[in-house]
Amino acid sequence: MADPRKFKIPIGPQHPALKEPESFSVALKGEKIKGLDIRLGYNHRGIEKACEGKTFIQDVYLLERICGICSHSHSTCFVQAVEEIAGLAVPRRALYIRTLVAELERVHSHYLWLGVAGHEIGFDTLLMYTWRDREAIMDVLALLTGNRVNYGINCLGGVRRDIDATQIKEVIKAIDELEERTKYYIEVATQEVTIIERLSGVGILSHEDALRLGAVGPTGRASGVNRDVRRDDAYAAYAELKFDVITDDHCDVYGRTLVRVKELLQSFSIIRQVLKNLPDGPIAVRAPRKIPAGEAFNRYEAPRGEDVHYVKANGTEFPERVKVRAPTLANIRSVKQMLKDRYLADMPIVIAAIDPCFSCTDRLISVKHDNKEKEVMEWQALRSYSIDWYSKRGVDFTELNKKLEEKFKHK
Amino acid sequence: MDTENILQQKLISKFNDLDDKIRIPRARRIFAEVTQEKFFEVFDFLVKELGFSHLCTITGLDEGEFLSFIYHLSAENGVVVNLKISVPKRKPIIKTVTPYFPGAESYEREVMDLLGAVVDSLPPGPRYPLPDSWPRGEFPLRKDWKPKTGA
Structure with missing residues (x-):
């Protein structure tokens, strides 16, 4: 009979703790890992x-x-x-x-x-x-x-x-x-x-x-x-x-x-x-x-x-x-x-x-205003827009950034 | 190319029939072909005597009547031996190298799934990389396999 104190939990293929699809079947006894089966291949694209x-x-x-x-x-x-x-x-x-x-x-x-x-x-x-x-x-x-x-x-x-x-x-x-x-x-x-x-x-x-x-x-x-x-x-x-x-x-x-x-x-x-x-x-x-x-x-x-x-x-x-x-x-x-x-x-x-690999993407967004033409925002514009958006709401890192720059200058 | 030539000589003096089966296309690269019978002797010699302590991967090839497998072994000095064996496609049996390199399990499961190799003595485990629902007898890396179009 199986040991009632041991149990198996599946982690993945989709799981909040994982950055990419992979599947682990973890055999646990209390909090300790006693066995691990790994299933890969979810990203196989031929x-x-x-x-x-x-x-x-x-x-x-x-x-x-x-x-x-x-x-x-x-x-x-x-x-x-x-x-x-x-x-x-x-x-x-x-x-x-x-x-x-x-x-x-x-x-x-x-x-x-x-x-x-x-x-x-x-x-x-x-x-x-x-x-x-x-x-x-x-x-x-x-x-x-x-x-x-x-x-x-x-x-x-x-x-x-x-x-x-x-x-x-x-x-x-x-x-x-x-x-x-x-x-x-x-x-x-x-x-x-x-x-x-x-x-x-x-x-x-x-x-x-x-x-x-x-x-x-x-x-x-x-x-x-x-x-x-x-x-x-x-x-x-x-x-x-x-x-x-x-x-x-x-x-x-x-x-x-x-x-x-x-x-x-x-x-x-x-x-x-x-x-x-x-x-x-x-x-x-x-x-x-x-x-x-x-x-x-x-x-x-x-x-x-x-x-x-x-x-x-x-x-x-x-x-x-x-x-x-x-x-x-x-x-x-x-x-x-x-x-x-x-x-x-x-x-x-x-x-x-082990630094398993996951993907990141380019950032160029297409902005659609309700009554206006479509506008394409490039990375620089997007960055300034974001800084501006936050500072209008009282979140401003300008002073902090200056301090940091000073700190690194003196190092 | 001294190191490579010395290795070639060592291999030939131990295994006479490798005489015309070894190529050195450039520095740090040796390609050798062995028969199925001799494979483990040569593999064992490379790993245990000549210091090829790392298996980079296993490449599977569909060569018509045969399936071929290349074991890419590397040594600390950067030299890679590409050791190739061919087995008949109707009976594509190779023996596991996991007793030497436990990490080879993924590479062996890959040639099982994608080329239909049968790996003798490999303990059971989850398949890789195809889904569990993949139909039996369909091996995508075989040359006669074509992807089905549509739903």
């Missing part, structure tokens, strides 16, 4: 099959839409594989621009994670701070690529847009500010007792388990797994850049937090090096429509870890096979281990700590 029916060029844009956060990761991983099959020599300037966008993407993704992690432990101030900072990066990405998400910077053989001196200045201005703030977040993460107490010893993944279960990215590195595709299997411009692979041996959510905030500083350093050493020359070579028969396997260090694409070409303009393995699939098995014998209340932050 993209690999769809790729076979589209041309290589169309697939660059389709694959970029696998994810709304690490979109550049997927498109770069794919174009690198195709370029390898086609034997294209991508110009160095293009490789540097790809690297620049890649690191800006990592910065916005890690900021996003830090905010979500703050939210999951009831520290919403951190969410507000980091997501405000993330806006600066989104603006820079929009400036460089034309888009806040799904940048569309890659093409087969290089990149679609060049960058100029004015843009470089803007990027540096944003980075200067954000680097200071990131140092402050590192202070917060390493000194704020609430964070340390809440995250330490939660979601433990031993070094051995991380290796055994194939954990990748910050999830693995926070359990002392010293792996980073940027260094181990260098692509784009990484072989020419200096950076440290951040590891940590806390093996818990606290460690995963430290790895990500410290990685932000590495990304800022990489961005500075890219901008300083940006080579002159063309930004793309012409790619053939038909890709010669062949196969390639490519890896890419996405913000969440190793992303892999396998591409097989058959001599036509349509791929024979495109296979994608995103980092979350490699990390999800570790969650089971992290939650074993832990409290149910730890589940949201432990799941969030």
Whole structure:
């Protein structure tokens, strides 16, 4: 007979504690998790099959839409594989621009994670701070690529847009500010007792388990797994850049937090090096429509870890096979281990700590007035409208913002 | 390409029949094809003796009469061995590699659902990634499978 003190509760596929559809069947004894079955696939859209029916060029844009956060990761991983099959020599300037966008993407993704992690432990101030900072990066990405998400910077053989001196200045201005703030977040993460107490010893993944279960990215590195595709299997411009692979041996959510905030500083350093050493020359070579028969396997260090694409070409303009393995699939098995014998209340932050992927969208809204023509509001207008709307109702952050700016100036 | 060539030599001296089955298309990439009988010997050698400690993923391919599976194994130095086996489509049985890599479960369930592979000795568990109501015998990544249009 089943133990009456044990019972199973379903969490998901749709659940307020989850940011994306996935399903957990949790076996509980009291408040402790005794067993966990994970069911995934709710976001399966048949993209690999769809790729076979589209041309290589169309697939660059389709694959970029696998994810709304690490979109550049997927498109770069794919174009690198195709370029390898086609034997294209991508110009160095293009490789540097790809690297620049890649690191800006990592910065916005890690900021996003830090905010979500703050939210999951009831520290919403951190969410507000980091997501405000993330806006600066989104603006820079929009400036460089034309888009806040799904940048569309890659093409087969290089990149679609060049960058100029004015843009470089803007990027540096944003980075200067954000680097200071990131140092402050590192202070917060390493000194704020609430964070340390809440995250330490939660979601433990031993070094051995991380290796055994194939954990990748910050999830693995926070359990002392010293792996980073940027260094181990260098692509784009990484072989020419200096950076440290951040590891940590806390093996818990606290460690995963430290790895990500410290990685932000590495990304800022990489961005500075890219901008300083940006080579002159063309930004793309012409790619053939038909890709010669062949196969390639490519890896890419996405913000969440190793992303892999396998591409097989058959001599036509349509791929024979495109296979994608995103980092979350490699990390999800570790969650089971992290939650074993832990409290149910730890589940949201432990799941969030592997940084599973969810989507965000561009913001441009179409406003319909009752008796007027339709009006399109762009991002800047929308932002001023919002500030104005709140200040009319007595909510005004101008003074506070000034104080904050002063604080960071003196740091 | 020294590291890659040394690895190639090690593989060939241990498994003579791999002689003409190994390709090194570029630095840090090795493609090898093995027979179904030899697969586990080679896999075991790569994992235990040559330090390929991470399974990136498993790719399944529909190659007409055969289904092929590529096991992408990586080592700490960034070298990836793409180890390929082919099995007849009418009897597409492969053996689980979860005793080596428990995390391979997702990858094996994926080739079961999408290509109709039969994974021997894989313990029962929830399917991935297709819905529970997905019809039996429909494998979307097979070349003869076409999406049905309309409702």
